[in-house]
Amino acid sequence: MAVRLSSKDADFEARFADLLAQKREVSEDVDQAVAAILDDVRKHGDAAVIDYSKRFDRIDLDKVGMKVTAAEIAAARAECDPATLDALTLARDRIEAHHAKQMPSDETYIDPIGVELGHRWTPLDSVGLYVPGGTAAYPSSVLMNAVPAKVAGVARLAMVVPSPDGKLAPLVLAAAELAGVDEVFRIGGAQAVGALAYGTETVAPVAKIVGPGNAYVAAAKRRVFGTVGIDMIAGPSEVLVVADGSANPDWIAADLLAQAEHDASAQSILITDDEALAAAVERAVEGQLKTLPREEIAGASWRDHGAVIVVAAIDDAVPLANRIAAEHLEIIAEDGDRLSREIRHAGAIFLGGHTPEAIGDYVGGSNHVLPTARTARFASGLGVLDFVKRTSILRCGPEQLRLIGPAAIALGEAEGLQAHARSVAIRMNPGG
Amino acid sequence: MAVRLSSKDADFEARFADLLAQKREVSEDVDQAVAAILDDVRKHGDAAVIDYSKRFDRIDLDKVGMKVTAAEIAAARAECDPATLDALTLARDRIEAHHAKQMPSDETYIDPIGVELGHRWTPLDSVGLYVPGGTAAYPSSVLMNAVPAKVAGVARLAMVVPSPDGKLAPLVLAAAELAGVDEVFRIGGAQAVGALAYGTETVAPVAKIVGPGNAYVAAAKRRVFGTVGIDMIAGPSEVLVVADGSANPDWIAADLLAQAEHDASAQSILITDDEALAAAVERAVEGQLKTLPREEIAGASWRDHGAVIVVAAIDDAVPLANRIAAEHLEIIAEDGDRLSREIRHAGAIFLGGHTPEAIGDYVGGSNHVLPTARTARFASGLGVLDFVKRTSILRCGPEQLRLIGPAAIALGEAEGLQAHARSVAIRMNPGG
Incomplete structure (x- = not known):
């Protein structure tokens, strides 16, 4: 049973602060191990990757090859349920259509004194996509990471996915093909991050690495940052539902549990101004939990991290929501649009009773890679901007240099920095 | 004397690859020391910061106070040369005007099946700006980091700057005031990064930390990444000049030296198709070096990292420039505009003979915080986008859920993830 807080309680502020500060993830200190693995991969390339894959994934890459072949991918696709492939294709198309609108434009203009200023966007040449193996191998996540890269124009998209005991999820390979992934390597862990960052005989180095992973992968990404670009370090996921008495408690309970089933460190929170709704949602969660295949995980998440917060008026939910800065925020209220406009910090907002967060996870078209664990205070969800970079452009003529050059010299x-000053002065006094 | 390469040489590719791989920075392993400092600041707040400031900066913050007062800032401004303040003001105004154009727009649209998709940008609530102390305390750098944050709408901009032996550069404080910095603390090093990330009794925590620093600062930023956002880790700076025979060798020499005077690990490279220009630039560099106050630094940079590359045709410079992915790229050639369009990787491009890179450093209006050390392959210069984040918005109605819900369930x-599927299904079959 989740905690219940009420803004009327004398200790509300302290309990809410506790909820915010709650540490949901055990931070494993794997940094030294990861440093050694990365160093090894940088020095010994394929040999190191093959060695670690034997140890951690129990697979002999010397025999099966590091690169997944086109024939394997075709065979994987043939294994998949056609209805699921259709659903994946629909998801791919919708993600592609939405992200195409994110492509930024080049711009050049002449300012009032005649200086030309501008910028041009270019895609990254190559991107590495980390995909977790085992039970956390989600085809939807492959689409969400790969499609924006391809929309941005990234020419080479190399995916790595660990293959414990030689197994690969067919749907993950099918999603990679649907998304236009160019290369797939059956490697994982810090060694795969090292291979993508430094390159090996088999894996050409990339410019940026994206995608979620375990503590080893996160630590490795942190370490190679600078050599390559990286995306955010993903933390435990969360949903916040803000709802008034007009909302359906069964639907809200289903959404809270959809978040909770991810893993025991996930967090589901409801804020409402309606005491009766709060109680009805609590009852519905308990009821729905019993019939969930992942009851144990979802139950642990709800028990350890779940919260139901009752506020005096629905507007009081806004400042709390901004402090929570949730990855996913559902707003189901009669005045939902107005509340939504007052939200400053959230990864994504899902508006109205017919937008369960799971629609955004799969087929809404927007990205499901979103800032977790309160990082929506400073970070955005994944998008096309993560796969392009901007070159600024500046041009002066003699007249502009005459106007602003003296300030640069000063x-x-x-x-x-006299040489800086001189590089301007020498053009203003050609004799100097 | 810089190295001279010619694309006609049999070993050109090997020598060019060596130039690219050249390690220009001694990477100090300060990571363990930094981890201890950060831990100490997180646990002991102000007391730890005060203690480290005594040890590293020889300053007693218990006596002088951590926060720089308004009176001190006013006194600092009064100390500055009015002409320099005028130049700083001109720079501030131009940086502000240019960055105002970078503000991204919110967007919402209805897709063909009626799903509402969109995004909204919001500024970060608070940003910390690290400014190095001592000789590397550059007022222009304060403007370049602070102005875009204020243009983005960041409400609280907190600057930290170490004050070794109690000294602060008056122009740095004046620049902070001009840029609209809200708070200034006389602290530096990893302890200042820790104070900004975790907060102390005196320093409220921020959402993101930007600005350059030494190896300790860089390691600290890497470690707090995730708790707060960070900008790029800055590396040694470089300029690449691509010029044909139409260019003025004295001007190019001045630009190469303006880069070289930054520090001994800076890099200046000329690529030209004109053998005579190459020789003239080499001579001019030697001549100009002799009269530079920072001759020793610039000379070391030019000797150890400088390069003059002669290619058969000016178009051959393009693929080399893309491999170098320079922070600063000057193009001074008759066909400069066309060459510029073929550049895929560069932090900033300076077009034509009258745009010395130093104009961009100070008064051009574009940002001088640019991706160094080949990171222009995946990163952009600093701008307004670094101080805002995007919230995505999604809304379905019953009809849209009917159309795409089944794919989400599949x-x-x-x-x-059955709870995901159920959260959609329960809305499609209200009885379910």
Whole structure:
């Protein structure tokens, strides 16, 4: 049973602060182990990757090859249920259509004194996509990471996915093909991150690595940051539902449990101004839990991290929601649009009773890779912008240099950088 | 004397690859020391920061206070040369005007089946700006980091700057005031990064930390990434000049030296198709070096990392420039515009003979915080986008859920996430 808080309680602020500060993830200290693995991969390339794959994944890459072949991918696709492939294709198409609208534009303009300023966006040449193996191998996640990269124009998209005991999920390979992934390697862990960052005989290095992973993968990404770009370090996932008395408690309970079933460190929170709704949702959660295949996980998440918060008025939910800065925020209220506009920090907002968060996970078209664990305070969900970079452009003529050059000279001299000053002055006094 | 390469040489590819792989920075292993400092600041707040400031900066913050007062800032401004303040103001105004154009727009649209999709941008609530102390305390750098944050709408901008032996650069404080910095603390090093990330009794925590620093600062930023956002880890700086025979060798030499004077690990490279220009630039560099106050630093940079590359045709410079992915790229050639369009990887491009890179450093209006050390392959210069984040918005009605809900259910079930599937199904079969 989740905690119940009421804004009327004297200790509300303290209990809410506790909820925010709750540490939901055991941070394993794997940094030294990861440093050694990365160093090994940088020095010994394929040999190191093959060695670690034997140890951690119990697979002999010397025999089966590091690269997954086109024939294997075709065979995997043939194994998949056609209805699921259709659903994946629909998801791919909708994600593609939405992300195509995110492509930023180049711009150049002439300012009032005649200086030309502008910028141009170019896609990254190559991107590595980390996909977890085992039970957390989600085909939807392959689409969400790969499609925006391809929409951005990334020419080479290399996916790595561990293959414990030689197994690969057919739907993950099918999703990779649907998304236009160019290369798939059956490697994982810090060694796969190292291979993508530094390159090996088999794996050409990439410019950026994206995708979720375990503590080893997260630590490895943190370490190679700078050599390559990385996306956010994903933490435990959460949903916040803000609802008034107009909402359906069974639907809300289903959404809270959809989040909770991810893993025991997931967090589901309801904020409502309706005491009766709060109680009805609590009852519905208990009822629905019993029939869930992942009852144990979802139950642990709800018990350890779940919360139901009753506020005096629905507007009081807004400042609390901004402090929670949830990855997923559902707003189901008569005045939902207005509440939504007052939200400053959230990864994604799902508006109205007919937008369960799971629609966004799969087929809404927006991205499901979103800032977790309160990082929506400073980070955005994944999108096309993560796969392009901007080159700024500047052009002066003699007249512009005459107008702003003296200020540049003054600042260069003030900073003790005489060669900076001279590089401007020499053009203003061609004799100098 | 810089190395001279010619694309006609048999060993050109090997020598060019060596140039790219050249390690220009000694990477100090300060990670364990930094981890201890951060831990200490998280646990002991102000007391730890005060203690480290005594040890590293020889300053007693118990006596002088951690926060720089408004009176101190006013006194600092009064100390500055009015002409330099005017130049700083001009720079501030131009940076502000240019960055205002970078503000991204919110967007909402209805897709063909009636799903509402969109996104909204919001500024970060608070940002920490790290400013190095001592000789590397550049007022221009304060403007370049602070102005875009304020343009983005960041309400609280907290600057930290170490004050070794109690000293602070007046121009740095004046620049902070001009840029609208809200708070200034005389602290630096990993302890200042820890204070900004975790908060102390005196320093409220921020959502993101930007700004350059030494190896300790870089390691600390890497470690707090996730708790707060960070910008790029800055590496040694570089300029690449691509020029044909139409260019003025004295001007190019001045630009190469302006880069070289930053520090001994800076890199200046010229690529030209004109043998005579190459020789003239080499001579001009030697000549200009002799009269530079920072001759020793610039000379070391040019000797150890400088390069002059002669290619058969100016178009051959393009693929080399893309491999170098320079922070700063000057193009001074008759066909410069066409060459510029073929550049895929560069932090900033400076077009034509009258746009020395130093104009971009100070008064051009574009940002001088740019991706260094080949990271322009995946990163962009600093801008307004670094101080805002995007919330995605999704809304379905019953009809849209009927159309795409079944695909979401199929994918939820395929991924073994029954609660996901149910959260959609329960809305489609209200009885279920």
